[in-house]
Amino acid sequence: MxxxxxxxxxxxxxxxxxxxxxxxxxxxxxxxxxxxxxxxxxxxxxxxxxxxxxxxxxxxxxxxxxxxxxxxxxxxxxxxxxxxxxxxxxxxxxxxxxxxxxxxxxxxxxxxxxxxxxxxxxxxxxxxxxxxxxxxxLAAHAMMRALGVEPLSAELTPAYLASRAAGRRSDLKAFLMDQRIVAGLGNIYVCEALFRAGLKPGRPASVLATPTGKPTAHATRLVAAIKAVLEAAIAAGGSTLRDYRQADGQAGAFQETFCVYGREGEPCVRPGCRGIVRRNTQAGRSSFFCPVCQR
The missing domain is CATH 3.20.190.10 (MutM-like, N-terminal)
Known part of the structure; x- marks a missing residue:
């Protein structure tokens, strides 16, 4: 999709x-x-x-x-x-x-x-x-009313993520893909954002908040990573999964710069890291991550 x-x-x-x-x-x-x-x-x-x-x-x-x-x-x-x-x-x-x-x-x-x-x-x-x-x-329509904040908007802040993550037992991958929290994030860009933020997909979402509900450094890095990966993907015209094309008919190019998605068994691209990208399954979806530099 x-x-x-x-x-x-x-x-x-x-x-x-x-x-x-x-x-x-x-x-x-x-x-x-x-x-x-x-x-x-x-x-x-x-x-x-x-x-x-x-x-x-x-x-x-x-x-x-x-x-x-x-x-x-x-x-x-x-x-x-x-x-x-x-x-x-x-x-x-x-x-x-x-x-x-x-x-x-x-x-x-x-x-x-x-x-x-x-x-x-x-x-x-x-x-x-x-x-x-x-x-x-429109705002109250069943398809719209439960949607969370737009990830590229000013509403997505470390404080917002911390407020939604405090005390949660769900993992970061499931938390970020919950459309009621952040609207529009999907599997590919969640994997890429978590890599940029140095966070494992399976860590509990609660790591984004302190015991008092304030944002942690993890939350700050994650917000920056989400925005950066989406902005880069849009600038590249999206990701080609077989046949995706841009308005001018050219294939989207962002998949050429994936750090972890679809790279199971390949060396980690982070400078100085000797990890090998792994894949596991979370809620029926493949998660790709580096077991060394994502913690």
Whole structure:
């Protein structure tokens, strides 16, 4: 499943065509994705202008002039092809895990923009979904209300992590992947952030807080590591897991700089460390770490 940097890369690619644009016509080619399309989906979007396109956790949210929000989740294999006015053919801006080309049977929604431009949503496994939510109800919507802070926002601080981690028995990996605490973090970037912070995935989350609930040095290092690894991944256009691509069709490059993820059995990249990267399983997901310099 795409993680936060990949979703942000898609948002950047879509924004140039969507933000400030108006839907001329919307076509759905089936009744549902993971969930049914909203009632009168195409009719409600036709003529609506996109005021801004943002990302919340792993959701894309288009805020509309109709006082509704188009909420989109890519699932495992959702991706967009965009064709800007004057372009001869569309290009891909999101392809995760499975490469199926542009087979029409997988193209489930088409958004045509006034003044030209076309966006096609394809999803071979149909785990993605789209919702139309009144703006006034968006924050309280079931998909949004329990989300934690954005990891790249000013809200993610050592003090915040310490306040949520105090007394917790769960391990750091599970703590960071809890979307109610930090929104949008996934397996790859949690492994990479914990390596940068020098913390083992299996350590108890309570190491981030002192007995009085103040942030420890671990919390300070971890916040800096989370922000740094996400910013670097976004700058690199995300990570290519088989076929992820950026807005210009180029493969994301961050996977070329992974320190631990997918590197089981390889030497640790930290200067002076002689450790060998290990992999274990936590809650059904692979964790990669250096047993020597991560403590």
């Amino acid at each position: 795409p993680e936060l940097p990949e979703v942000e890369t898609v948002r950047i690619g879509l924004a140039s065509l969507l933000e400030g644009g108006t839907f001329r016509r919307v076509t759905t080619r089936r009744a549902d994705l993971r969930f049914p399309f909203p009632e009168r989906f195409a009719e409600r979007l036709a003529g609506a202008r996109v005021l801004r396109l943002e990302r919340r956790a792993k959701y894309l949210i288009a805020h509309l002039s109709t006082d509704e929000a188009l909420v989109m989740h890519l699932g495992m294999t959702g991706r967009f092809h965009i064709q800007a006015p004057g372009e001869a053919k569309p290009h891909l801006i999101g392809d995760y895990e499975y490469s199926t080309g542009a087979a029409p049977k997988h193209e489930h929604a088409v958004f045509e923009m006034q003044g030209g431009g076309r966006i096609t949503y394809a999803d071979p496994r149909r785990f993605g979904y789209m919702l139309l939510v009144p703006e006034a109800e």
